[in-house]
Amino acid sequence: MASRNCRWELLVAASLTLTLALIHLVEANSEGDALYALRRSLSDPDRVLQSWDPTLVNPCTWFHVTCNQDNRVTRVDLGNSNLSGHLAAALGKLEHLQYLELYKNNIQGTIPSDLGNLKNLISLDLYNNNLTGTVPTSLGKLKSLVFLRLNDNQLTGPIPRALTAIPSLKVVDVSSNDLCGTIPTSGPFAHIPLQNFENNPRLEGPELLGLASYDTNCT
Secondary structure, eight states: OHHHHHHHHHHHHHHHHHHHHHHHHHHHHHHHHHHHHHHHHEEOTTOTTTTOOTTSSOGGGSTTEEEOTTSOEEEEEOTTSOOEEEOOGGGGGOTTOOEEEOOSSEEEEOOOGGGGGOTTOOEEEOOSSEEOSBOOGGGGGOTTOOEEEOOSSOOEEOOOGGGGGOTTOOEEEOOSSEEEEEEOOSGGGGGSOGGGGOSOTEEEEEOOTTTSOTTTTOO
């Protein structure tokens, strides 16, 4: 009887181990799918994404991708890589991502609101591209965000007030865009230097609460 129980316990343990392994495999594959969606949405004349092979078990062996010990993607480093095209909404599925570095490229289109799902994101660097549209309000959900650099694009609309509720935020740079409204002064924005908002012709000075609408000059 004891022997039978022992075999049963071993069988359960083996089954659990296999199940966990399959879960990790599925998660890794879904992250690979998300990154491959980004590759398909970009033009890559210098072939910096050549190693991004969707047939591999996970994307942790791909160049410019960093994973943690559980083979979950934590960094994407593609700054200054001569890329063009647009950002893929599937990036929002990289739930363990901490650093998204796509600065100094020629990426166009809008910033996907799906990036607001990246709950572990520390740094979002999209500066020096040709991004258009508004700064998504969903970025206010990034409660681990420290660095938000969106300068030198063609972004429009007001600065989302949801960003003022991110306590970890230390660096914000939205200079050289076409933003409108007023500059927030509450929360982390109380310590952001004014030069990080320069060269937005329709953006008014620091917000005077109750005296001017946050979206003034936006119509």
